[in-house]
Amino acid sequence: AQSVTQPDIHITVSEGASLELRCNYSYGATPYLFWYVQSPGQGLQLLLKYFSGDTLVQGIKGFEAEFKRSQSSFNLRKPSVHWSDAAEYFCAVGGAGGTSYGKLTFGQGTILTVHP
Amino acid sequence: GAGVSQSPSNKVTEKGKDVELRCDPISGHTALYWYRQSLGQGLEFLIYFQGNSAPDKSGLPSDRFSAERTGGSVSTLTIQRTQQEDSAVYLCASGRQGSNTDTQYFGPGTRLTVL
Numbered sequence: 001a002q003s004v005t006q007p008d009i010h011i012t013v014s015e016g017a018s019l020e021l022r023c024n025y026s027y028g029a030t031p032y033l034f035w036y037v038q039s040p041g042q043g044l045q046l047l048l049k050y051f052s053g054d055t056l057v058q059g060i061k062g063f064e065a066e067f068k069r070s071q072s073s074f075n076l077r078k079p080s081v082h083w084s085d086a087a088e089y090f091c092a093v094g095g096a097g098g099t100s101y102g103k104l105t106f107g108q109g110t111i112l113t114v115h116p
Numbered sequence: 117g118a119g120v121s122q123s124p125s126n127k128v129t130e131k132g133k134d135v136e137l138r139c140d141p142i143s144g145h146t147a148l149y150w151y152r153q154s155l156g157q158g159l160e161f162l163i164y165f166q167g168n169s170a171p172d173k174s175g176l177p178s179d180r181f182s183a184e185r186t187g188g189s190v191s192t193l194t195i196q197r198t199q200q201e202d203s204a205v206y207l208c209a210s211g212r213q214g215s216n217t218d219t220q221y222f223g224p225g226t227r228l229t230v231l
Contacts, residue, residue, distance in 0.1 A: 036222075044222040092159075103172065103174075103175070104159075104161065107158075
């Protein structure tokens with residue numbers, strides 16, 4: 001069965017600092033990977049996704065993520081964090097077919113706090 | 117255009133009562149998903165509708181949970197005989213085509229509290 005692990009429950013960074021949020025997945029085939037962000041009281045918003053091709057993907061709000069098959073990782077990065085980036089971030093893997101088609105399996109989330 | 121909407125935004129009910137949660141997907145999206153977000157379990161898939169195909173109900177936690185999608189648009193998630201462990205935020209998402217590469221657009225959720 002597919003699974004996603006986000007090792008860091010809570011990360012605190014200073015505004016302007018760089019950010020890396022970790023995500024490890026377990027999946028038997030080529031994974032379909034997503035990063036979503038959830039602000040307090042809001043639904044989830046897609047930041048970026050990876051299916052194939054270039055392993056470095058660019059997303060909205062200046063985020064990027066790199067797929068590393070050898071490490072089963074899909075870490076999210078941002079070179080300079082803004083106070084408005086404070087939110088909870090979820091990594092997810094999508095199903096490949098059969099009964100898993102279309103549904104997402106999410107990690108437990110990482111809460112990002114940004115200090116001024 | 118309008119995003120996914122859900123109603124009510126908050127629902128407080130007593131243990132044993134039935135509740136209905138509504139989801140209006142983005143117009144033209146053929147795929148609709150329900151997820152549950154709770155402190156103990158994180159974000160869990162519940163059910164998936166794609167066009168006229170039989171729904172994937174593999175994530176429903178018990179037979180007290182059911183969902184329908186009428187006319188390929190609006191969906192209702194029904195929880196019968198609610199229990200305290202059903203307290204959670206129920207999120208609905210829609211997608212253009214329901215493929216595994218599809219972007220899912222999420223609504224703001226319905227926060228359910230069972231007393």
